[in-house]
Amino acid sequence: MSESEYKPPFTMNDVIVDLVSRASYELGRASVMMQGDHSVHLRRQNRIRTVHSSLAIEHNTLTLGQVTAILDGKRVLGDPREIREVKNAFNAYDLLVDANPMSVKALLDTHRAMMNSLADEAGRFRTQGVGIFDGDRLVHMAPPAEFVAGQIGDLIAWYGESTFHPLVKSAVFHYEFEFIHPFQDGNGRMGRFWHTALLGQWNHVFYWLPVEELIQKNQQGYYDALGAADAQTDSSGFVEFMLGLFVNALEEAGSASDPCVGASATGDTGASKDAPGTLAEIGRSWPELADVLDNLAEPEHRVLAYLHERGPSRPAELSERLRIPLRSLQRINKHLVDLELIEAQGKSSGRRYSIKRHKAGEGS
Incomplete structure (x- = not known):
């Protein structure tokens, strides 16, 4: 042919x-x-x-x-x-x-x-x-x-x-x-x-x-x-x-x-002002996944830091407080769930995300 x-x-x-x-x-x-x-x-x-x-x-x-x-x-x-x-x-x-x-x-x-x-x-x-x-x-x-x-x-x-x-x-x-x-x-x-x-x-x-x-x-x-x-x-x-x-x-x-996704929080967003320090603390308590934490993007660091400090949170709250568009936040949460760093609890409007295995002071 x-x-x-x-x-x-x-x-x-x-x-x-x-x-x-x-x-x-x-x-x-x-x-x-x-x-x-x-x-x-x-x-x-x-x-x-x-x-x-x-x-x-x-x-x-x-x-x-x-x-x-x-x-x-x-x-x-x-x-x-x-x-x-x-x-x-x-x-x-x-x-x-x-x-x-x-x-x-x-x-x-x-x-x-x-x-x-x-x-x-x-x-x-x-x-x-x-x-x-x-x-x-x-x-x-x-x-x-x-x-x-x-x-x-x-x-x-x-x-x-x-x-x-x-x-x-x-x-x-x-x-x-x-x-x-x-x-x-x-x-x-x-x-x-x-x-x-x-x-x-x-x-x-x-x-x-x-x-x-x-x-x-x-x-x-x-x-x-x-x-x-x-x-x-x-x-x-x-x-x-x-x-x-x-x-x-x-x-x-x-x-x-979008610049607002990766930008550091400058106002009262409720996010940690020292997300890297908070992630370092999580890494020390969670040594088996320290390298995984290092490979996360900056917005993912902020989500983890927020959940570490504030506890279970709804997507709308995370989006508003961290100034991350909801669509991007959904992608970030899916990635963090796949990595077994966070977990979802509840369904639909009542769904909350939280740190899956790390708790303050555990393993240190």
Whole structure:
């Protein structure tokens, strides 16, 4: 098949056009997030969230705190295969910025890093047929193995020639990649990784945007969108789904870059005037998670310090007293809960957050 003959089944529509417009607007705001001295820390934090979420989608049970510890070179108790998955994923993501997403060799090299010691054919296209099952039900039969190399080559060539917006054609690429299912194992994490690589080549913000986390939160919707595209022989619905996630991720990133989120409290906000000192006190009482505390962003430090001093607090109170937009506060609380630093008590309007395991003077 020649490059010009390969046309993935996709139809542009008004919903996609609108989502591209919204994503482009939010991208301008999110770009601020990656500027300044805080960007290195933020990128590291987002990379950890990305690796954790990507592997959680593949049923890896390690917590965000354990994933962080593995990156820091610490020993972690857990399934050896799951620990290997985490180490491999970090090795693969180390290749991300320099990887050429238009290179088949780069694709195979990344798969080798991602699946080293996990798959017999790591770094090679599959040599056998493969089907995707939901229980006992076959939901997708991938093309025969002998066609894989040619189809991936055609797909990459199409992407290079396509005049669609990168946000659109990268999502089409993602769907087509999963349809081809080019590897024996690791297709899901590689498809999402390559989607990031394609968009990162266009705009570096996408190298560090934790979209995997949103996919994990909307995992059934992700699989449903893939299945609907198969059934309809058109990936438009999947493109809409992915663009919606990008809009949300970019909107969240733009909110996180709001000056009022990271600014130190200057008025009577109720926050500690010595948040670093309070966090140091928590770290001394909670030595096993001291490094995790050090890797938190400044707004997360302030939330922990406030909860340490004031006790259980409602989101609205935290938002008002710490001058953190509620949307950003929700993201911060979710991250701190995942790290098992805080816990939620109650539901809906009565929900309060509190320090989970630390109490003043405990363990000192």
